[in-house]
Amino acid sequence: MAHRVLIVEDDRQWRRILARYLRSKYDVDVAASLQEALQLIASSEPYHVVITDIALAEDNEHNTDGLVLLRKVHEWSPATSTIAISGRAAQPTERFTAEYHTLAYLDRSVLDRAGAEDEPGTLLFWVARGIAESDLKGDHRDGA
Secondary structure (H helix, E strand, O other): OOOEEEEEOOOHHHHHHHHHHHHOOOEEEEEOOHHHHHHHHHOOOOOOEEEEEOOOOOOOOOOOHHHHHHHHHHHHOOOOEEEEEEOOOOOOHHHHHHHHOOOEEEEHHHHHOOOOOOOOOOHHHHHHHHHHHHHHHOOOOOOO
């Protein structure tokens, strides 16, 4: 089975950049909103990794739909690794990852550095690590 990655990003340009960056190595789907992401997750085979922008711009004045998505992914598919991306400075990783069950909280500057799977700090590094962890956990999606 190909390693599956879901990118959830409301900004079309960033969505394209992320997808182009990862498609050479992985089977990538994209979603522009929380609702679109939830539909994809519910109607498909489990993803190995879900990458989401924290501040998805919907009808949510606090732009926290990315946080809602992180919790839903953990609830529905605990074997799926999640990576949070934001244009803001990264929060303390330990606190954030514990609260939202994420592998990493990255700011978009990780995309400014070309990198390989063995270079910590790059998106490819974190996606490869997320896939490895997801493979170890196996498919434990509830209700699937």
